[in-house]
Amino acid sequence: MLREDSFREQQTRDTVRRSPDGQVEMRWESLRGTGHHTPAERFFVRSHSGVPRIDPRTWSLRLHGDGLRAGPVEFGLEDLRGLPAHSMTAFIECAGNGRSLYTIQQNQRVEGTPWGLGAIGVAHWTGVPLAVVLERAGIRPDAVDLLPRGLDRPYVRDGVDHGSVRRPLPVTKAMKDVLVAYEMNGHPLRPEHGFPARLVVPDWVGVASTKWIGDIEVSTEPLHSPWSTDFYRLFGLGHPAEGSAPLTTVPVQSAFELSAGAQIPLGCEYLLTGRSWSGSGAIRSVEVSTDGGGHWLPARMVGPRLPHTWAQWELPWRPERRGPAELMARATDETGVTQSLGAPYNTKGYLFGAVVRHPVKVV
Structure with missing residues (x-):
């Protein structure tokens, strides 16, 4: 054989x-014989406005909003490392993975980066459960939504400044299985993969796994952003004018x-x-x-x-x-x-x- x-x-x-706009897609043939996890250098890269460079000595994760009992709380990188560590093996996949196949196989025109099937990777992530961070920050029992925000540059499209990437995350999902990760495959995150810390939201579209996370708003009311209203919904024939519900699994x-x-x-x-x-x-x-x-x-x-x-x-x-x-x-x-x-x-x-x-x- x-x-x-x-x-x-x-x-x-x-x-x-590698695409001209800085996106990186894994070649599937390169995985043959490599084991279960995707090597970090082959893991796909998707960013809306480039990769920021962040000093881990001054970085902190700030939690704020009316969903906290006693006001804003900050965690430095060493603070996170001082909390009980947890590891998981999970894939992260861009919502547009396979996008080019709508055209190649179904003869349909679509918008966005023409990914093949390589906008996915599996890694062994280590960090702190988001539930632990929220509990240490004093989350209220009536909190319903989070709004994690990245430290990437503002995303400008068609002359509109949408700000840094941020997307609502239900508290129910956050408390279930989301990780604030600072290691990938046993090593500190690379800059392109979210250094110094990122979210890992298992099973959901990749945009939910916020990279370069800087703050999280905790709210007792539903939250919204362009990444849940204008982007990452299904639009077109058969869908409402405002699009489907925000994409999840x-x-x-x-x-x-x-x-x-x-x-x-x-x-x-x-x-x-x-x-x-x-x-x-x-x-x-x-x-x-x-x-x-x-x-x-x-x-x-x-x-x-x-x-x-x-x-x-x-x-x-x-x-x-x-x-x-x-x-x-x-x-x-x-x-x-x-x-x-x-x-x-x-x-x-x-x-x-x-x-x-x-x-x-x-x-």
């Missing part, structure tokens, strides 16, 4: 794709650890590998087709199947006919949801969850 070493000459030496998705257009030798057994994930729970099973959806075979699951992260899988394939072939993978999560063959359209190209048609060539 041919494994990854036999195909190194086909794999690009680059592990990411991501759909079920799957990807092959193989470059598009890769060449596979005829008659040799090649091990197809990939990963699947869902914002609604652990992956239960994965099926793979090597003939464009004509026939499906169950993939063998590799390693644990846990919530908040992806599941790895593999399937041996011995192609018997030269020429183009179309690989497909579809996953089912523990709630019983299976990837569909098409993604509901929205003008901003969010939440692409359809089965991806992955072209290769048998030679």
